[in-house]
Amino acid sequence: MELLTNQILAGIATGAIYACMALAVVMIYQAIDHLNFAQGEMAMFSTFMAWQMMQWGVPYWAAFVLTLILSFIGGIAIERLLFKPLAKAPILTNVAGFIALFAIVNSVAGLIWDFTIKQFPSPFGSAPFLGSQLISTHQAGMIGVTIGLLVLLFLFFRFTRIGLAMRAAATLPESARLVGINTSWMIALGWGMASAIGAIAGLLIAPVVFLEPNMMGGVLIYGFAAAVLGGLSSPLGAVVGGFLVGIFENLVGTYIPGAGNELKLPIALALIVIVLVVKPSGLFGHTVIKRV
Numbered sequence: 001m002e003l004l005t006n007q008i009l010a011g012i013a014t015g016a017i018y019a020c021m022a023l024a025v026v027m028i029y030q031a032i033d034h035l036n037f038a039q040g041e042m043a044m045f046s047t048f049m050a051w052q053m054m055q056w057g058v059p060y061w062a063a064f065v066l067t068l069i070l071s072f073i074g075g076i077a078i079e080r081l082l083f084k085p086l087a088k089a090p091i092l093t094n095v096a097g098f099i100a101l102f103a104i105v106n107s108v109a110g111l112i113w114d115f116t117i118k119q120f121p122s123p124f125g126s127a128p129f130l131g132s133q134l135i136s137t138h139q140a141g142m143i144g145v146t147i148g149l150l151v152l153l154f155l156f157f158r159f160t161r162i163g164l165a166m167r168a169a170a171t172l173p174e175s176a177r178l179v180g181i182n183t184s185w186m187i188a189l190g191w192g193m194a195s196a197i198g199a200i201a202g203l204l205i206a207p208v209v210f211l212e213p214n215m216m217g218g219v220l221i222y223g224f225a226a227a228v229l230g231g232l233s234s235p236l237g238a239v240v241g242g243f244l245v246g247i248f249e250n251l252v253g254t255y256i257p258g259a260g261n262e263l264k265l266p267i268a269l270a271l272i273v274i275v276l277v278v279k280p281s282g283l284f285g286h287t288v289i290k291r292v
Contacts, residue, residue, distance in 0.1 A: 007250045013139030015246020016146040017208075020201035021216075021223025022230065022238035023149065024194040029232045030170040031190030032083065034094050035224065038101040039198050040216030042078075045105050046071040046199035047206050047215075048113050051120055060123050064203060068196045075195025079188045109213040120206035142204050149200065150239045157235075166190060222249070225272045231282025240284065245271065 021039065028036040036042075046067050053063040082101065086094050124141030157163040168176040169186035176183050201223075202216060209215050226245045230237025252267055275282060 004251075007254050008247055009135045010139070011247030011250035012243055013135060013142055013246070014250065015226070015243035016139075016142040017201055017205045017219060017242070018222040018226045018245050019146045019239040019242025020149065020197060020204065021219055022226035022242045023153070023235055024198035024201065025223050025227040026232055026235055026238045027190050027194035027197060029227070031166075031187045031194070032087075032094075034091070034098070036194070037095070037098040037220075038105060039194070039223070040220030041102050041105040041109070041213075042071070042075070042195055043198035043202035043219075044213060044216045045109050046074075046195070047120070047202035047211060048109055048213075050199075050203055051118060051206075051211055052113070054121070060121060064123070067199055067203065071195040071199040072192040075192040076188045078195075079191035083191075084184065084188075106213050113213070115213055118211040120203075120211045122207035126207075138207060145200065145204060146239060146242070149197065150235065153235055162189070221269065222246075225269070225275075227282075228272050229275050229282055231284040234282065234284035237282055237284030241282070 021043070024039050024043070025035060028034070028039065049070060050063045050067040053066060054060060058066070078101070082097055083094070086097055122138045122141075124137040126136050126138055129135045129137050129140040157167055165176070165181045166186045166189060168179075169181055169183040170190070173183045176186075201219070205219060206215065209219075222245055223242070226241035227238050228241070229244060230239070230241025248271070249267065
């Protein structure tokens with residue numbers, strides 16, 4: 001029973017990272033109706049920027065805030081320069097743009113900071129949480145940040161004018177334009193927010209997996225799995241999906257013979273396929289009906 005409890009708590013802590021990445025994926029998907037395959041590389045690059053600032057002597061939380069600001073601006077710049085011209089292009093053209101962005105960001109990060117593994121500090125420490133050996137302070141911090149981020153997003157999209165405008169632009173862009181909402185800039189803001197949320201995921205996972213240009217590859221797959229499981233139209237579903245994928249991954253690796261770390265990634269991919277077959281809209285998503 002203690003082993004089961006340990007694995008569930010560890011899965012929740014790991015799932016917090018997947019939930020952050022899934023939130024970023026959902027933000028982009030709601031803005032442009034496409035999955036951003038470079039989301040993990042953008043988060044990795046943001047984490048490297050924070051690491052570089054700390055190497056220059058900037059305190060952790062100051063580097064954290066500056067990284068979020070720079071990531072937000074960077075997300076908007078990428079949308080304006082690369083994907084706005086592709087807004088009416090075929091889907092495969094957008095996919096090619098995402099793949100190109102993935103390769104460019106990964107290569108530039110390796111060129112600037114090289115591909116050696118670097119240690120990244122944790123703002124929460126690694127001591128047992130409240131004296132318990134079941135979960136560390138860093139794991140508890142990851143869970144708290146993810147839940148707090150979800151609450152802030154809920155409040156933003158429910159009670160602010162910009163949040164309501166972004167929801168309108170994502171769900172009914174034609175009607176939103178008719179009432180004076182600049183849907184183009186709402187999409188850009190969605191990119192900026194997704195980039196900042198992805199940066200949070202990178203900053204939280206770097207102390208666990210260490211910092212290097214390929215650190216977010218597997219995390220992005222799990223983020224996709226979490227977003228698909230919870231529903232690509234639901235931020236709440238993304239968070240719940242992240243926690244479920246983290247728990248599922250840990251339990252499978254512990255209790256199924258032969259399913260060690262080598263099979264965790266294929267299991268996440270299998271989970272994506274199963275959800276798409278059984279319930280394409282996800283656990284919390286809704287089916288979109290379009291009149292043609």
